[in-house]
Amino acid sequence: MTRNEPVYLLPGLLLGLVVVLTHGQHALTAYALPPATWAAFFAGGMILQRARWWGVGLALVLALDVVAVTWGGVSDFCLSPAYVFMVPAYGVLWLAGRVAARHLHWQLRDLAMMALCLSSIVLAEILASGSFYLLSDRVPHANLTGLPAYLIAWGPQTLKAFLFWIGVFALTAGVTQLFRGTRFSASRSGRA
Numbered sequence: 001m002t003r004n005e006p007v008y009l010l011p012g013l014l015l016g017l018v019v020v021l022t023h024g025q026h027a028l029t030a031y032a033l034p035p036a037t038w039a040a041f042f043a044g045g046m047i048l049q050r051a052r053w054w055g056v057g058l059a060l061v062l063a064l065d066v067v068a069v070t071w072g073g074v075s076d077f078c079l080s081p082a083y084v085f086m087v088p089a090y091g092v093l094w095l096a097g098r099v100a101a102r103h104l105h106w107q108l109r110d111l112a113m114m115a116l117c118l119s120s121i122v123l124a125e126i127l128a129s130g131s132f133y134l135l136s137d138r139v140p141h142a143n144l145t146g147l148p149a150y151l152i153a154w155g156p157q158t159l160k161a162f163l164f165w166i167g168v169f170a171l172t173a174g175v176t177q178l179f180r181g182t183r184f185s186a187s188r189s190g191r192a
Contacts, residue, residue: 011047015040016060018165023064024074037061038124038158039165041090042117045097054094058087080136082128089124096120121162122155129154 022036044057068074100117104110133139133150142150 008048008050008053012044012053012056015044015047016057019057019060020064023061024068034161034164036161036165036168038090038093038121039162039169041093042097042100042120042162042166043169045094045099046101047097049098049101054091057094058090061086061090077138078132080132080138082131082133082135085127085131085135089127092120092124092127118163118166121159125151125155125158129158 018036019040022033024035041054041057044053048054065079069076069079096117100114103113104117129151130147133142133147134144139150
């Protein structure tokens with residue numbers, strides 16, 4: 001860890017906690033908390049940026065899925081050869097967050113860039129749900145012509161959860177900056 005790395009430990013732990021509390025099926029599902037995993041990867045790309053933190057996020061999600069299926073009584077329905085496509089889906093979100101951190105200055109003229117970054121959820125959904133539809137044996141008679149309807153059926157739910165958590169994260173960042181008395185700046189120089 002570098003000298004500045006502890007600064008990112010608290011945001012990383014908070015993002016991880018939100019993922020633990022909302023990922024998959026668990027006791028809190030009854031309270032209708034939407035899954036925060038995808039938004040946490042986007043926010044992680046913005047805040048944490050370094051690839052090692054992305055790897056930590058991947059390890060956390062994998063561990064949660066293994067524990068849920070192995071000991072938590074959750075069905076293994078979603079585990080198929082398509083599961084590997086979650087890695088590039090999370091990568092797309094992480095990289096979009098990094099792009100947002102480097103190029104957004106939270107001004108009105110940045111709306112187009114923010115829309116482009118947020119469209120990463122569409123690509124991630126195509127990678128995750130599209131691969132599940134086409135590669136798992138869970139969807140009978142899956143073919144390319146049925147893929148758009150499948151994505152339209154599942155996409156809004158994913159988008160709604162993503163936007164909810166991005167809103168929560170943005171509100172949290174705004175309130176934090178307000179209490180600090182400083183202006184939020186997404187630019188981070190010298191970080192890879």
